[in-house]
Amino acid sequence: MANVLPLSYYQNDDVVFLAKDLIGKKICTNINGQFTSAVITETEAYCGRNDKACHANNGKRTKRTEIMFQEGGKAYVYLCYGIHNLFNITTNIDGLADAILVRAVQPLDGKEIMLQRRNKTVFDKSLTSGPGILSKALGIDRSLYAASLVGPSIWLEESPEKISSSQIVETTRIGVDYAGEDALRPWRFYLKNSEWVSKK
DNA sequence: CTAACGATTCGCT
DNA sequence: GCGAATCGTTAGT
Numbered sequence: 001m002a003n004v005l006p007l008s009y010y011q012n013d014d015v016v017f018l019a020k021d022l023i024g025k026k027i028c029t030n031i032n033g034q035f036t037s038a039v040i041t042e043t044e045a046y047c048g049r050n051d052k053a054c055h056a057n058n059g060k061r062t063k064r065t066e067i068m069f070q071e072g073g074k075a076y077v078y079l080c081y082g083i084h085n086l087f088n089i090t091t092n093i094d095g096l097a098d099a100i101l102v103r104a105v106q107p108l109d110g111k112e113i114m115l116q117r118r119n120k121t122v123f124d125k126s127l128t129s130g131p132g133i134l135s136k137a138l139g140i141d142r143s144l145y146a147a148s149l150v151g152p153s154i155w156l157e158e159s160p161e162k163i164s165s166s167q168i169v170e171t172t173r174i175g176v177d178y179a180g181e182d183a184l185r186p187w188r189f190y191l192k193n194s195e196w197v198s199k200k
Numbered sequence: 201c202t203a204a205c206g207a208t209t210c211g212c213t
Numbered sequence: 214g215c216g217a218a219t220c221g222t223t224a225g226t
Contacts (some may be wrong), residue, residue: 079220083219133209
């Protein structure tokens with residue numbers, strides 16, 4: 001567990017910068033003794049102020065969004081469409097509810113475990129390129145709601161390979177049409193030449 | 201208590 | 214490309 005990103009990394013007040021910076025970082029989980037890891041290839045930023053796409057927009061505190069209002073560096077996992085666990089990284093300081101949705105990853109360690117969790121045999125982008133399925137592959141569900149991102153069940157590590165800004169595509173977020181004009185914000189980021197992206 | 205609705209995925213046409 | 218699956222959360226009665 002060398003190169004683990006420290007809690008201070010998540011307290012940055014610029015969630016859009018962090019969403020972009022997270023591209024290329026390594027995400028690791030150790031669930032019931034099963035270790036898996038992957039490189040983050042796609043993210044989306046959600047800001048707690050003035051962003052109708054964010055569940056916690058303008059101080060909307062509910063039992064579900066509560067974790068986003070705490071100090072950054074925790075997991076925000078919620079159930080979407082009654083089926084999928086979506087994994088978010090909370091950021092910013094106490095009281096400011098920002099979060100970053102991880103939308104796709106490229107598997108590194110524990111590929112067999114991921115295939116098993118997904119009931120698959122073929123190793124391709126359909127294993128982890130999408131917010132619901134990457135959670136399933138990494139063993140992330142709502143029992144990790146509010147889990148610390150510096151371990152022991154889940155943590156992030158520095159990028160295995162340096163990523164330059166020119167390798168990252170900035171575009172609009174997916175599935176947030178209900179947010180009106182906020183849906184037009186260029187707050188989605190993905191690795192330009194990667195196959196491991198949910199949609200181009 | 202009730203009802204509407206997803207930050208999606210998969211299978212079938 | 215389209216529609217079903219599926220259920221916790223949320224807001225309103």
